[in-house]
Every structure is written in C-alpha cells, then in structure tokens.
Amino acid sequence: MMAGESVGMIFNKTPRVSYASVTATLALFLSVGGVSYAATALPRDSVGTPQLRDGAVDSAKIKDGALQYEDFGFGQIPAGLEGPRGPKGAQGARGPKGAKGITGVAGAKGETGAAGATSVVVRSSEAVQLTGLVASVTVASCVAGERAVGGGFDVTPNNRFVRVMRSAPTAAAGAVPTDWEVEALSDASGDYPFVTATVICAKP
Numbered sequence: 001m002m003a004g005e006s007v008g009m010i011f012n013k014t015p016r017v018s019y020a021s022v023t024a025t026l027a028l029f030l031s032v033g034g035v036s037y038a039a040t041a042l043p044r045d046s047v048g049t050p051q052l053r054d055g056a057v058d059s060a061k062i063k064d065g066a067l068q069y070e071d072f073g074f075g076q077i078p079a080g081l082e083g084p085r086g087p088k089g090a091q092g093a094r095g096p097k098g099a100k101g102i103t104g105v106a107g108a109k110g111e112t113g114a115a116g117a118t119s120v121v122v123r124s125s126e127a128v129q130l131t132g133l134v135a136s137v138t139v140a141s142c143v144a145g146e147r148a149v150g151g152g153f154d155v156t157p158n159n160r161f162v163r164v165m166r167s168a169p170t171a172a173a174g175a176v177p178t179d180w181e182v183e184a185l186s187d188a189s190g191d192y193p194f195v196t197a198t199v200i201c202a203k204p
Contacts, residue, residue: 117202120149127156127194130186135165141179142201150200151180161188162195169199 069077125140142148148169155162164184169177180199186192 115204117149117204119146119203121146121201123199123201124154125182125197127196129194130162130184130192132189132192133185133187135183135185136195137181137183138195138197139170139179139181140197140199142199146178146201146203148177148180148199149202152198153182153184154196154198155184156194156196159186159188159193162186162193164195167197 123140123142125138128136128138130136140151148171151167151169153164153167162184163186164182166181166183168181170179170181171177178201180197182195182197184195
C-alpha cells in the first residue's frame with residue numbers, strides 16, 4: 001500500500017464537528033456552571049421576602065438593634081419595670097341624668113298597730129301651800145281606765161323662791177303610770193305660794 005493512499009484513508013475516518021454537537025456541549029457547560037454564576041452575579045436588592053425560605057434567617061444573622069418593638073410577637077418581650085405614678089387628671093364633666101328606674105316590688109303589708117288614744121285630758125291635784133323650808137307633796141291622778149302620758153306643775157302666785165325637787169310619775173319602772181307627783185318647797189318668808197300638780201291622761 002502506498003503512503004499517499006494510507007494518509008487519505010485516515011483523514012476520511014476523522015469525525016466532523018457539527019452544529020448540534022457544539023450546542024449540546026454549551027448547554028452542558030451552562031447547566032453545570034450556571035448556578036455559581038447566578039449566585040455571584042445577582043443584581044443589588046433583587047432578593048426580598050418572597051425569595052427567603054422559612055427559617056432561613058436566624059438570630060446569628062440579625063444585627064443587634066435592627067429589630068423594632070412591632071417585629072416581635074405577643075409575649076416575646078418581657079414586661080419592663082413599673083413606671084412612676086402620673087399626676088392626677090382633671091375632673092371630668094358631669095354626666096347626663098340617668099333614666100328613671102323601674103318601680104320596685106311592693107313590700108309585704110305590715111301588722112296592724114295598737115289602737116291610739118281615743119281621749120286625752122289634763123287633770124290637776126288640789127293646790128298645796130308651801131310653808132317655809134318644809135317640802136310639800138301633791139299628786140294629780142287619772143281616773144279608772146286612763147293612763148298618764150305626761151305631767152308637770154303650776155305655782156301660784158309665780159315665785160322665784162320655789163324649789164321643785166321632784167316632778168315625775170309615781171309608778172315603778174315598767175309599770176303603767178296613772179298619776180303625777182310634785183314635791184317642792186319655798187325659800188320665801190311670809191307670803192307662801194301654792195303648788196298644783198298636773199297630769200295628762202289618755203284613754204285607749
């Protein structure tokens with residue numbers, strides 16, 4: 001075999017580079033190296049909240065002092081110390097008059113009270129003359145069926161030298177009074193006055 005013929009046969013077996021082969025090789029290069037290119041060539045401010053995955057930003061990646069109060073959830077920030085008490089505010093205006101309340105339920109009927117007096121009368125004792133410094137006693141009494149509800153005395157003529165030691169009912173404590181007793185004396189000399197006991201009697 002001649003040398004020229006051998007060279008010609010080898011040249012014919014060398015594959016040709018086609019357009020399809022170049023395109024496939026370039027696509028493979030971009031698919032392998034494209035990620036690194038995109039990561040180092042992103043435009044400024046092109047990554048925002050939608051591009052971040054949940055949990056991608058942790059505490060170590062947040063600058064101290066960068067978060068505000070509203071960035072925290074309820075209960076995440078402990079309560080601070082209680083502040084000083086503020087000054088007393090001005091008194092507010094008087095509010096409007098409220099509506100009238102409903103009428104309450106009627107109470108139960110009370111028991112019938114005791115019968116009142118049907119007759120009230122003043123009765124007097126006989127006049128007793130006061131002589132010197134000796135005490136005199138006079139008593140005004142109610143009639144049967146009556147009871148004493150008050151009493152007093154009367155001096156005739158009016159004399160400032162009369163001293164009254166007692167003016168009260170004669171009944172003991174807790175008993176029903178029926179008369180009024182007056183005990184008095186006079187410091188005057190000569191013209192001695194008279195004293196009369198009076199009792200107010202009532203009939204049920």
